[in-house]
Amino acid sequence: MSEVRWLDGASWLKSGAAARVLNLLNGDGEEARVVGGAVRNALLNIPIGDVDIATTAVPEEVIRRARAAGIKSVPTGVEHGTVTLVMDSHPFEVTTLREDTETFGRKAKVAFGRDWERDAERRDFTINGLSVDAAGRVHDYVGGLDDIAARRVRFIGDPNQRISEDYLRILRFFRIHAAYGAGEPDRPGYLACINARAGLVTLSAERVRLEMLKLMVADGAAVSVAAMAEGGLLLPVFGGVAYPGPFSAMISIERALGLAPDPVRRLGALAVAVTEDAKRLSTRLRLTNAETKALDSMGHRWWRLGGMNEDTARRRLYRLGEDRYRDRLLLAWARSGDDSSSASWRQLATLPDRWVAPKFPLKASDFIARGIAQGPLLGQVLGLAEDAWLAANFPLDESALKAIADQAVGRFARDD
Missing domain, CATH: 1.20.58 (Methane Monooxygenase Hydroxylase; Chain G, domain 1)
Known part of the structure; x- marks a missing residue:
């Protein structure tokens, strides 16, 4: 059952690059909507980053329409239904509606479809499962609107299943909660993350780095990190x-x-x-x-x-x-x-x-003039003089600098 609400004040759906991409992909039996983080952020009245678009059109049709309109298209993930359209120098990822036929992490097999609800149900969290059409209607098949109102980050469906599909969702759960949630993490999701923590070691270092660095700077990072520590989730990440x-x-x-x-x-x-x-x-x-x-x-x-x-x-x-x-x-x-x-x-x-x-004012030439030849010894004399200059609290007057240079040279002369 879909819940529909209106997104107020979304001028970017009426004009601009995103609106033109939607207009290009709508019509002739096809529909396109903005999905994911852009919808979430718009509802939370926070800045929108990348605008991702889902469509009923298959990749070949997306490319055909772009070519006919003179728009650059890049088949960035065409085997999974994703084509990037470049409009006014802004990239828009356009992905055909999908449903998983087999799930084994990032290599899940997918089939293209036309069912918006099935597409929403395969996503990770309810607040990321919303879509908005060109008219500004927000479509919710997974309870995301209520969770946004409650600032609650909750897996779609069974948390254990969602995590088994991609163990990176453990880290995303805490990172998304830190950025958009309130209070303690959702309990069923938290327990599922703890149960599946062994799967973290299967993730690539690059993907873990990206999620962890994003988590570090999120507004609610302290709460999420404390929860991860209590659940034994940081040890498999940091070793x-x-x-x-x-x-x-x-x-x-x-x-x-x-x-x-x-x-x-x-x-x-x-x-x-x-x-x-x-x-x-x-x-x-x-x-x-x-x-x-x-x-x-x-x-x-x-x-x-x-x-x-x-x-x-x-x-x-x-x-x-x-x-x-x-x-x-x-x-x-x-x-x-x-x-x-x-x-x-x-x-x-x-x-x-x-x-x-200040910069160290003595130069190599000051010591060459005092009889120190170029080579390792010159570097040693310079280092000794710099140490003395620091100990003297950075003097800049000529008499103090002359004394420091003379003493450094004299020190090495005595050592010889």
């Missing part, structure tokens, strides 16, 4: 210990400082205590080189940053750079047990906003 307490603290600290949520920084708070953790996560989630380096830096002796005076903090900031300094310091803060209102931690965390580290 090691997780720390929900510091993760929650990191979220509070970011908000107190007015910082944008950072997925890698939050991942570090959740799963990195030492640099070895960063290496393990890099392998488990197939992180990018930049992500791995950021986590490795966070885990490197973060405990030394607590209780620093301003001079020491400046030296740390100079050595690490703004991003590495802030990430490592916030990890130390999150693990300290101090709350997000701590004045001393805030003072350290906001140092990059108040002070910009």
Whole structure:
């Protein structure tokens, strides 16, 4: 039984690229609707990202209509019924209505159909099973409208069956709940995820990484992550210990400082205590080189940053750079047990906003002029001079710099 309601204020259904795609695919016995996340977000009055479209037309007919209208079409997943149409430089995934004939994860066999209800029933969550036609009528075959009103993320049909079709739905359950749900996760869905947690190890690292990084920055991430930890769902993902307490603290600290949520920084708070953790996560989630380096830096002796005076903090900031300094310091803060209102931690965390580290003013030429030949020794003298310059609190006057350079050269002369 379908429930139909009207979507108010959806001007993007009346004009613009999405409206033109719908107009192209409607008529001559075929129907097209917007489905999934765009409908959900529109009903929740939050920004709409990608607009996905479902149609009764088979892929060949979608391509034929696009070609006749001079619209670019790309057969991105034509074996599963998906064609991407590019309208005004915006890609629209257009997928023929489907129903599963055999289900075994991402390789499910599907048959094309014309039944909107059957198509909705094969999706993951009720709030993602809605569709809206070109006139603005929202069609609900699975109870998604009531669940959106209640901010409840619920599997369509039997949660165990939905999960067995694709174990990534375990992670999506918690990520979607963190982004759109309220309160504790739906109990039947939660228990089904726990029962099927062994299936997480079958997922590709790339798919797990994408879901986990999205989860890290969702508004309700702390609740979802705590539920995952309590249900034993983080161990098969990370392959090691997780720390929900510091993760929650990191979220509070970011908000107190007015910082944008950072997925890698939050991942570090959740799963990195030492640099070895960063290496393990890099392998488990197939992180990018930049992500791995950021986590490795966070885990490197973060405990030394607590209780620093301003001079020491400046030296740390100079050595690490703004991003590495802030990430490592916030990890130390999150693990300290101090709350997000701590004045001393805030003072350290906001140092990059108040002070910009100067560049080391001495050059290789300053030491060559003092008789140091190019080669390894020159690098050593430069390093020694830089250490002395930092210890002297970044002096820039000529007399102090001359003394530092002379002392560095003299040190090596004495050693010889």
